[in-house]
Amino acid sequence: MTSTVEKRLESRSLGVAMWGNLLMAGAGLLAGLLANSNAILLDGLFSLIGFGSALLARRISRRIDAGPDNARPLGYAADEAIFATFRALSLLGLLLFAITNALRNIYNYIGGMMPEPLNFAPMIAYFTGIGLMCAVLWGFHYFTWRKTGKKSAILRLEAKAALFDGMITVAAGAGLGAIYLFRDGPLAPIAPVGDSVIVLLLCMLAIASYARELRDGLGELAGVSASPAHLATVRRALRSAIAEDGGRLQDMSITKLGRTYMVMVYYDPDRRVSAAEIDSLNLQMIRDARTALANADVFLVISEHPRRWPDALNPS
Template sequence: MPDDTAGDTHESNMALEKRAMNLTRWANLGMGLAGAIAALLSNSQALLIDGLFSLIGYISAVFAMRISQTAHLGPDRLRPFGYAADEALYATFRSLALIGLVVFGISQAILGITDYVLGGDVETIRLAPVAVYTVIVAAACFWLAFVHHHAWKRTGRRSDMLKLEAQASVYDAVITVFAGAGLLSTPYMKGTLLEPVAPVMDSIMVLILCSIATLSYFRAFRKGMAQLAGAPASPADQLAVWHALRRASSEESGDIIDTAVVRIGRKLDTVVYYNPNRSVTADDVDQLTHRMAKQLVQDVGPSAVMIVVSNKGRD
């Protein structure tokens, strides 16, 4: 009787990931529109930038939903190495779009501060919309972070998209709270050392927020680029792969000479340089490949294995 447990688990994980990403899509759209409205009502550039972050999150979620339906697929004629790289592409270009928005925000803030220093006037920030927006959007972001983190754990901690969205939601919440607190503190600056910067506090908050965001987005961009460039998997991944391969080949007389392991999205691609120490047939190699791949999937998650019969490894 066939065992459908693995298939059922996979389908359940895919459904859970799809629901979480669908929730992200609509939540980000709502927060983006809220940011635009709040910025219009309050004259705050910081809230506008925050809302634009959410709108980019909405667009990203649309693509993420499509990728989540194909990232698990294996090789075919169109994609001879499978579709896992789409996940790395998603993380890379999402971060790149956000970095572009950060650059735009910084340039606008600098222009605003320059105009004020040169004698220009600045618009008064209305604080009531700022307070309402901060409370609602920060609560929504923290809730989204909880939902995505919970979904990431339930799906085996293997979805880079869910992990990225959970981290991004936390950053969005922190940024929103920080922006709101900075703007709401403006009236209390009168009579203090900070009074001279109170008129341009909105632009200053944009600079600070964009600087904080840059660290997060650049880290995600660098990680995605490293995966697309074929950088080695993390030491933890490589160690887990090595132990799994040793278990899978424990009954064989051959030796694992070397391994080359790269992570592409949620999948590990592994080339095993193997000396069988005896004459082997193609069927022997296929059977060992199957055992290694099965052990890797069991121990470390989605994986692909290719055995290269060799006595020297990559050298």
């Protein structure tokens, strides 16, 4: 479980993310309007979603390790996976909106409608300042994630988002700079809609990453099995406790939910056992599993059968 120090570090990092993203969002929206640039507006909207995500993540982080209660019988581990899924879905929605808008602008230009010209004056200060801020945020989140044991999916996602936002900013700056330098040369045919072309390219660059985040988040919420490597690692860690107890491991499954790994152990003790003995074995398995996989939790199921009832016994 996450210690008090780790939770404080995580909360501080998310606070920095929240206000940093709010500042970048304000700068992006203002610079986008002054420069008449959809690419800069898109960058600002990314940061605005980042602010909302950091605000939500901070609230989730405070209760992520709360145990089961009446409201949440399985605890609050799922909140982290819900957050990652929601964030990816929000960003994908923004990308689809930006793609639609950019394609409409290009279509109108081909049809003879000339878009308003770009104002390049505010761009240098914007791209320089936002690029540096993204680098600072990435470093802050990344080193906090390492300090807290690389357990927080929220911090990992925030570090990745800051890095990706910085890459988007640099790419947008480079593209708009090229349009400015070559608007009367090789890029003259697309210069009037160069901003929309850059938006399309940036969206194509980003969409695969956020689609992958959405897939992973939905997979966790759907209870998809963790990787075979994690399964093998935990199985090895539990061998000692099983051998000492003398029973038989019938089956084992692992699912990941946020930063928690849910290990289901289907176990036949092959003898009569008391509840106290089962509790003692379960606690030993949890300790052993956590030496191999941080934040693992073991649910010990006493049964003669694996995770699925045999067809002859399965209630109709």
